[in-house]
Amino acid sequence: TNTRRPLVAGNWKMNGDKSLVEKVQSHLAQAELSNMDWVICPPAPYLGLFDAGTKLGVQNVSQFDSGAHTGEVSVSMLKEFGCGYAIVGHSERREDNFESDDVVAQKVAKVLDAGLTPILCVGEPEEVREAGTLFDYIANQLDAVLAEVGIAAFTNIVLAYEPIWAIGTGKTASPEQAQEVHAFIRGHLAKQDSNIAAGTVILYGGSVKGSNAKELFSQADVDGGLIGGASLNPEDFLSICLAA
Numbered sequence: 001t002n003t004r005r006p007l008v009a010g011n012w013k014m015n016g017d018k019s020l021v022e023k024v025q026s027h028l029a030q031a032e033l034s035n036m037d038w039v040i041c042p043p044a045p046y047l048g049l050f051d052a053g054t055k056l057g058v059q060n061v062s063q064f065d066s067g068a069h070t071g072e073v074s075v076s077m078l079k080e081f082g083c084g085y086a087i088v089g090h091s092e093r094r095e096d097n098f099e100s101d102d103v104v105a106q107k108v109a110k111v112l113d114a115g116l117t118p119i120l121c122v123g124e125p126e127e128v129r130e131a132g133t134l135f136d137y138i139a140n141q142l143d144a145v146l147a148e149v150g151i152a153a154f155t156n157i158v159l160a161y162e163p164i165w166a167i168g169t170g171k172t173a174s175p176e177q178a179q180e181v182h183a184f185i186r187g188h189l190a191k192q193d194s195n196i197a198a199g200t201v202i203l204y205g206g207s208v209k210g211s212n213a214k215e216l217f218s219q220a221d222v223d224g225g226l227i228g229g230a231s232l233n234p235e236d237f238l239s240i241c242l243a244a
């Protein structure tokens with residue numbers, strides 16, 4: 001038993017359209033989802049289309065406040081659209097947009113300063129797992145953020161463990177594989193503060209579907225999920241929320 005409240009976050013990536021906004025909202029509105037939190041992270045242009053009260057997040061945010069940063073969106077803009085969460089350091093951004101651990105750490109700090117909750121993604125490529133250096137790799141990703149914001153900030157940070165080889169591949173980590181890394185992450189934080197570590201919500205992401213969510217979420221240190229592909233299917237997303 002723990003006091004961590006389960007969370008399911010839907011990451012639409014660069015998918016969806018106005019009609020999906022309607023469909024997802026009406027589906028979730030019907031459901032009894034009182035013992036967990038859910039949040040939708042659509043592409044930024046769709047944020048303003050959701051009903052007030054829908055919990056929203058973004059997939060990325062600038063590490064700067066304002067100014068000459070063409071193409072970027074600031075935390076204050078997102079706040080105006082009722083955004084409570086920001087995914088930071090998703091592996092696709094680390095890869096496509098060359099986001100380093102340092103940039104990721106700066107973004108986490110900026111999101112926290114604005115009073116939003118960062119959903120900080122960590123996770124290894126397949127070759128790192130095969131080389132047996134998985135835990136060092138994850139520790140380095142965490143340490144970059146710990147160095148920037150300190151352990152106390154983890155009270156307000158959600159973590160997501162997303163093994164890169166499981167993202168969008170249909171190749172889910174087994175519940176045991178997920179649990180092993182989640183326990184490592186919590187243990188790593190506990191070296192600095194065991195109370196904070198015990199309260200930190202750690203999501204699993206990587207090919208979660210309605211059919212495998214329950215088993216993954218039943219693991220002791222898996223507190224919910226970050227959902228890509230299946231978040232585009234309102235029925236599937238709802239069944240994942242119900243499993244949390």
Ligand code: PEP
Pocket residue numbers: 011162166167168169170205206207208226227228229230
């Ligand atoms: C993700 O992009 O965060 C993700 C987990 O994607 P998928 O569920 O499609 O693997």
